[in-house]
Amino acid sequence: xxxxxxxxxxxxxxxxxxxxxxxxxxxxxxxxxxxxxxxxxxxxxxxxxxxxxxxxxxxxxxxxxxxxxxxxxxxxxxxxxxxxxxxxxxxxxxxxxxxxxxxxxxxxxxxxxxxxxxxxxxxxxxxxxxxxxxxxxxxxxxxxxxxxxxxxxxxxxxxxxxxxxxxxxxxxxxxxxxxxxxxxxxxxxxxxxxx
Amino acid sequence: xxxxxxxxxxxxxxxxxxxxxxxxxxxxxxxxxxxxxxxxxxxxxxxxxxxxxxxxxxxxxxxxxxxxxxxxxxxxxxxxxxxxxxxxxxxxxxxxxxxxxxxxxxxxxxxxxxxxxxxxxxxxxxxxxxxxxxxxxxxxxxxxxxxxxxxxxxxxxxxxxxxxxxxxxxxxxxxxxxxxxxxxxxxxxxxxxxx
Numbered sequence: 001x002x003x004x005x006x007x008x009x010x011x012x013x014x015x016x017x018x019x020x021x022x023x024x025x026x027x028x029x030x031x032x033x034x035x036x037x038x039x040x041x042x043x044x045x046x047x048x049x050x051x052x053x054x055x056x057x058x059x060x061x062x063x064x065x066x067x068x069x070x071x072x073x074x075x076x077x078x079x080x081x082x083x084x085x086x087x088x089x090x091x092x093x094x095x096x097x098x099x100x101x102x103x104x105x106x107x108x109x110x111x112x113x114x115x116x117x118x119x120x121x122x123x124x125x126x127x128x129x130x131x132x133x134x135x136x137x138x139x140x141x142x143x144x145x146x147x148x149x150x151x152x153x154x155x156x157x158x159x160x161x162x163x164x165x166x167x168x169x170x171x172x173x174x175x176x177x178x179x180x181x182x183x184x185x186x187x188x189x190x191x192x193x194x195x
Numbered sequence: 196x197x198x199x200x201x202x203x204x205x206x207x208x209x210x211x212x213x214x215x216x217x218x219x220x221x222x223x224x225x226x227x228x229x230x231x232x233x234x235x236x237x238x239x240x241x242x243x244x245x246x247x248x249x250x251x252x253x254x255x256x257x258x259x260x261x262x263x264x265x266x267x268x269x270x271x272x273x274x275x276x277x278x279x280x281x282x283x284x285x286x287x288x289x290x291x292x293x294x295x296x297x298x299x300x301x302x303x304x305x306x307x308x309x310x311x312x313x314x315x316x317x318x319x320x321x322x323x324x325x326x327x328x329x330x331x332x333x334x335x336x337x338x339x340x341x342x343x344x345x346x347x348x349x350x351x352x353x354x355x356x357x358x359x360x361x362x363x364x365x366x367x368x369x370x371x372x373x374x375x376x377x378x379x380x381x382x383x384x385x386x387x388x389x390x
Binding site for chain 1: 196197198199200201202203204205206207208209210211213229230231232233234235236238239240241242244263265268271272273274275276277278279280294296304308309310315316318320321322323325327329330331332333334335336337338340346348350351354356357358359360361362363364365366367368369370371372373374375376377378379380381382383
């Protein structure tokens with residue numbers, strides 16, 4: 001077998017980069033993370049992992065609410081900046097135009113997509129605080145919403161999100177390589193013919 | 196504000212596609228999911244979400260172990276196939292070459308990267324089973340490991356992973372748009388000059 005054991009490295013790649021928002025000490029604060037995922041469609045569940053000592057983490061714990069703001073590649077500088085400076089030393093609310101929904105967490109108007117979430121569960125493992133959130137409302141820039149179907153938003157190359165990997169590089173999305181449920185059906189058909 | 200409320204849609208995008216493996220009824224089974232994420236580097240934590248009724252889920256619960264296998268774009272057909280057929284009706288162990296580590300879950304040799312994980316916590320929310328896993332070992336194809344530093348693996352365009360989004364398309368990774376911690380430093384410097 002041509003595998004090398006390299007130790008305990010959580011190599012899931014690439015990961016979508018998001019800005020997590022929460023109210024902390026009366027103002028909106030944001031933290032850049034790559035530790036976020038969809039946990040279910042119906043119910044709409046998400047999961048984020050934060051360092052216990054980070055400024056945003058305390059805000060999520062005290063308010064039981066957070067937002068996930070999905071940025072676009074033109075924002076990569078300010079997004080990276082929000083990952084290297086703490087809200088303890090600068091007011092990150094000044095970096096964006098904020099808006100609020102029913103959940104109470106601050107959201108970033110400049111990001112194409114915003115998820116307004118409440119905390120469903122918190123799990124602490126060593127210095128990590130993992131929050132499972134329930135999406136209470138999803139906001140999308142008008143220009144990215146399909147006129148015919150409100151739940152259909154623009155495709156990836158238009159939304160142009162930021163990905164990150166443990167090689168410490170930010171990437172944009174590349175070309176389409178297939179369609180869900182279609183590639184597998186074709187694979188099944190060709191397997192039957194082979195058999 | 197030019198935002199549209201579109202209901203509760205967990206729009207985090209794009210997401211990395213992985214094959215989750217577990218022993219079920221004495222054989223290796225695999226399920227394709229996009230609901231997986233890094234939850235921490237040290238300790239190496241991951242999170243996956245599965246449907247309660249799926250075949251793999253029962254295997255994870257009874258063995259307290261699972262694997263995460265990160266495929267590459269040339270595998271998109273069999274990967275999609277593993278997401279549309281159940282291990283109840285076909286033997287997915289026949290689709291791949293399997294290997295095993297200390298964790299006990301089956302891993303896929305054809306995938307460039309494999310995470311051998313044990314279950315740290317299970318959280319059930321409605322029909323979703325969310326497993327937080329601890330990585331007990333990471334395996335990487337020899338050809339993708341840096342000779343000088345075993346923890347340095349090839350960059351994204353070489354590993355060539357599969358991403359997916361709620362537009363039901365599979366994507367490959369695109370070009371580099373920045374470097375972590377560097378973009379933010381430059382942003383801070385330019386902000387200081389502006390001020």
